[in-house]
Amino acid sequence: MKKSNERTTPHQPRTSAQAHKFGEWLTQRLEALGYNLSSPRSGGRSAFAEASGLSASTVTRLLRGEMPTDTRILRTLAEAIKVPYPEVLVRAGVLTRDELAAVQVPMTKDRITPEQAADELGITDPAERKVFVNMTRTLSRTAPDEGEQQLAD
Structure with a gap:
């Protein structure tokens, strides 16, 4: 029997080494852009959320390495951090570099x-x-x- 508070959606956040690396990369990128992420109360996360149009909870999940499956979130993120969208897709593990190359320059x-x-x-x-x-x-x-x-x- 399921507990009532158990998630039943197929889109549970993915946690993996790739997602953790993505969270670390994103943290470094945001800090390089001037967002203070030294503590949860430093204001950097909420400032970035407001500037990017992403929700604060989405930003927190991304920084923790809980990856979204929605590529629209990744596109919004790419625009906000001034990184090409394909690069974000590769770093997030949505595509490998080989898959990206095959799409960009079809054989x-x-x-x-x-x-x-x-x-x-x-x-x-x-x-x-x-x-x-x-x-x-x-x-x-x-x-x-x-x-x-x-x-x-």
Whole structure:
């Protein structure tokens, strides 16, 4: 028989080494932003909660390493601490760095054309685009000999 005060929702806070590390990282980040977290009554948690739009209890849970499952909270947090959202997702354990990379740069079997590369890089000036496309084609046709040192070396 269940006790009446027992949580029955599937979204119980997760506590793990990853969540604890996230709480430590967040603490360091907030302190670097000037929030005083030296004690529960220092005002830093409530000040950050007010500035970020997160509830004080959510901020406390995050700092304790009790991770939310709601990515909207993590997005709000990322904006408030001025850290890219993907970085927060990785630090929170929602995504691994490999998963993030796969989403950001999907693997394709086909090579992109120089024109597609120019589009991706935002090269719109016709003269600059022509130089880029010609240089890219030239470089992709000529590979250095084994004994020849590359410019990047």
